[in-house]
Each structure stands twice: as structure tokens, then as C-alpha cells.
Amino acid sequence: MKVLNKETDYAVRSLISLGMKPEGWVSAKVISEEQSIPYQFLRRILQELIRNGLVLSKEGAGGGVKLGKEPDEIGVTDVIEIFQGKVQVSECMFRKKICSNRANCVLRHEIMRIERLVNQEFSKVTIGKLIADLKAVESMRSQQTKQPD
Amino acid sequence: MKVLNKETDYAVRSLISLGMKPEGWVSAKVISEEQSIPYQFLRRILQELIRNGLVLSKEGAGGGVKLGKEPDEIGVTDVIEIFQGKVQVSECMFRKKICSNRANCVLRHEIMRIERLVNQEFSKVTIGKLIADLKAVESMRSQQTKQPD
DNA sequence: TTAACTGATACTAAATTGGTATCAGAAAAA
DNA sequence: TTTTTCTGATACCAATTTAGTATCAGTTAA
Numbered sequence: 001m002k003v004l005n006k007e008t009d010y011a012v013r014s015l016i017s018l019g020m021k022p023e024g025w026v027s028a029k030v031i032s033e034e035q036s037i038p039y040q041f042l043r044r045i046l047q048e049l050i051r052n053g054l055v056l057s058k059e060g061a062g063g064g065v066k067l068g069k070e071p072d073e074i075g076v077t078d079v080i081e082i083f084q085g086k087v088q089v090s091e092c093m094f095r096k097k098i099c100s101n102r103a104n105c106v107l108r109h110e111i112m113r114i115e116r117l118v119n120q121e122f123s124k125v126t127i128g129k130l131i132a133d134l135k136a137v138e139s140m141r142s143q144q145t146k147q148p149d
Numbered sequence: 150m151k152v153l154n155k156e157t158d159y160a161v162r163s164l165i166s167l168g169m170k171p172e173g174w175v176s177a178k179v180i181s182e183e184q185s186i187p188y189q190f191l192r193r194i195l196q197e198l199i200r201n202g203l204v205l206s207k208e209g210a211g212g213g214v215k216l217g218k219e220p221d222e223i224g225v226t227d228v229i230e231i232f233q234g235k236v237q238v239s240e241c242m243f244r245k246k247i248c249s250n251r252a253n254c255v256l257r258h259e260i261m262r263i264e265r266l267v268n269q270e271f272s273k274v275t276i277g278k279l280i281a282d283l284k285a286v287e288s289m290r291s292q293q294t295k296q297p298d
Numbered sequence: 299t300t301a302a303c304t305g306a307t308a309c310t311a312a313a314t315t316g317g318t319a320t321c322a323g324a325a326a327a328a
Numbered sequence: 329t330t331t332t333t334c335t336g337a338t339a340c341c342a343a344t345t346t347a348g349t350a351t352c353a354g355t356t357a358a
Contacts, residue, residue, distance in 0.1 A: 006348090007346085007347085040348070
């Protein structure tokens with residue numbers, strides 16, 4: 001059971017990458033090389049993020065993309081939703097009428113509880129938080145290997 | 150993002166069905182009709198449950214399957230693991246060496262935390278619990294529609 | 299005017315999903 | 329003892345999804 005597919009994975013990594021750049025437009029080529037994401041695949045992913053307002057784009061030479069929101073305002077759930085749809089138990093949930101199968105409904109009830117929990121937890125994880133974590137890890141590492149003055 | 154696939158869904162429903170039968174062997178045909186699960190598909194699912202010890206089987210006429218454990222000892226996680234594998238973030242986790250991509254690792258760390266939470270929650274949901282929930286729902290319904298004496 | 303970009307979209311191979319079909323053998327019942 | 333009811337094992341299949349490629353058109357800066 002894979003939680004994140006490649007699209008979501010690459011999207012999150014790209015967003016982190018963008019969130020760590022101070023200013024200006026970053027081209028898909030740069031992100032592709034930096035994160036080792038296949039260029040054409042990444043382009044499609046970025047276009048989807050653009051359509052959903054998570055990133056902004058500028059065409060032409062010197063153009064590229066940048067975050068369309070504050071890093072803290074982009075939750076991992078948002079990204080999951082774009083590429084994998086809302087977390088759901090099974091397609092049964094789409095049926096309007098109450099599921100005829102009682103046992104299944106009981107199961108669904110339990111799982112919906114867990115679903116809510118997962119969504120809550122995932123939305124706490126924002127791009128901003130991931131960047132903060134990342135910086136913390138990196139500063140710890142530089143402490144460890146610090147040169148004597 | 151579908152949490153449960155058909156195999157898991159049908160498996161859980163079958164286990165509930167078996168857990169509610171008092172004694173004896175139940176044939177795949179009966180479960181198939183009772184739960185509206187395609188017969189051949191169900192057979193394959195049951196065989197997998199048998200291989201994993203969740204149900205026992207008896208060949209020949211009058212044979213069938215029954216639970217191989219107490220309902221309370223079968224967690225939904227067990228079933229998910231059989232049909233969808235352990236909950237994991239991405240195949241990256243299978244790589245032995247620490248992932249070269251720091252950003253990805255940070256994300257993974259967060260997600261592993263959520264993973265643990267999900268697994269904890271799912272393992273609390275046992276077939277026994279689902280059956281209890283089911284009976285509670287059913288008794289509530291019969292109260293509502295109770296005939297006057 | 300050309301090089302560096304995005305927008306849009308069509309295509310593809312491989313894997314997964316959900317389901318079907320078949321044949322062999324065990325056990326109960328006729 | 330033969331038939332019927334069952335599981336064991338496995339091979340097959342179509343549709344969908346996943347991950348990735350390719351192409352062409354248009355935009356902008358140098």
C-alpha cells in the first residue's frame with residue numbers, strides 16, 4: 001500500500017525546492033536536475049500545480065515557476081488531493097444511497113474515522129514545516145562536522 | 150487515493166460474515182451470495198486468507214471455511230498487509246542506503262510518523278470490533294421499528 | 299532572431315486491478 | 329461406487345493506472 005505516488009512525491013519535492021529559493025523564477029530544467037526528476041514528467045506535474053494555484057509561472061526566457069502561496073499555507077494533503085484525489089475508502093462512498101451492505105458500512109465508518117485522522121495529520125505537514133525540518137537537519141549536520149577555528 | 154482495494158474489502162466482509170456464524174464450515178458459494186462477491190474472485194481471496202492462517206478450510210462436500218483465529222485477534226491491518234502490502238510511503242523506503250535526497254527524507258520522516266499512527270489505528274479495528282459495531286447498529290434499528298406488544 | 303522558457307496535449311510500455319476459467323483432488327451422500 | 333459439493337492451484341484476461349516520453353505552439357529576454 002503505497003501512500004504517495006511518484007507525481008505527489010515529485011510535486012512535494014519541487015515545492016520544497018521552490019520554497020527554499022529566496023526570490024525569482026526557477027525553471028523546470030533546474031528543478032529537474034536538482035531533484036533528479038525526469039524533465040518532461042516534471043513539466044506536466046508543474047503545470048498541474050500551476051492550474052491549482054500552488055505555483056505561479058512566467059513564460060519565456062528568464063521565466064519559470066515560483067510558489068503561489070506561503071510555504072506554511074501549502075499542506076501535503078493539498079498535493080495529495082491534486083494527484084491522487086481525496087482520501088477515500090472505496091468507490092462505494094460515491095454512491096448516493098446508503099450502502100446496502102451493512103457490514104461494509106460499519107467498516108467504512110471506522111475507516112472514515114481513520115481517514116479524518118490521516119487528513120488532519122497530513123494537513124499539519126506543510127511545505128513550510130518540511131523546509132524547517134530540513135534546515136534543522138542540515139544545521140545539526142554542519143555542527144557535527146564543524147571545523148575547529 | 151483509495152485506501153482499500155476490492156480484495157481487502159471483500160476479505161474483510163468475508164471475515165465479518167464468518168465471524169458472525171456460530172459454528173461449522175461455510176462454503177465460498179454461500180459467502181459469495183450473501184455478500185454479493187464474484188464467486189471465483191472470492192475463492193482466490195479466501196485461499197490467500199487460508200495461506201495466511203486467518204481462516205481454516207475443509208475440502209469436500211460439507212466442507213468450507215471458518216475463522217482460524219478469534220475475531221478480536223484479526224486486525225484490519227493484517228488483511229491490508231496481505232492484499233496491499235505494508236503501509237509505506239514510496240519504494241524509496243526499500244533502498245538500503247540512506248536516501249540521497251534530503252528533502253525526500255524529511256518528508257519521509259513525517260510520513261512515517263503518520264504511517265505509524267495509521268497502523269496503530271487500523272490494528273485497533275478488529276473483525277471482532279466490527280461485528281460488535283454491526284450488532285449495535287442492528288439492535289438500534291430493531292428498537293426503532295419495534296412492534297407494539 | 300534566436301535561445302530559453304511555459305502551455306497544451308498526444309502517446310506509450312509496464313504494472314496493477316478486478317474478474318474469469320479450468321483442472322485436479324477430497325469428502326460426503328446418493 | 330458414482331455423483332455432487334466442496335477446496336487447491338494456477339493460468340488467463342480486459343481495463344485502468346502509473347510513470348515516463350515526445351511534440352508543437354506560443355512567449356519573452358537578450
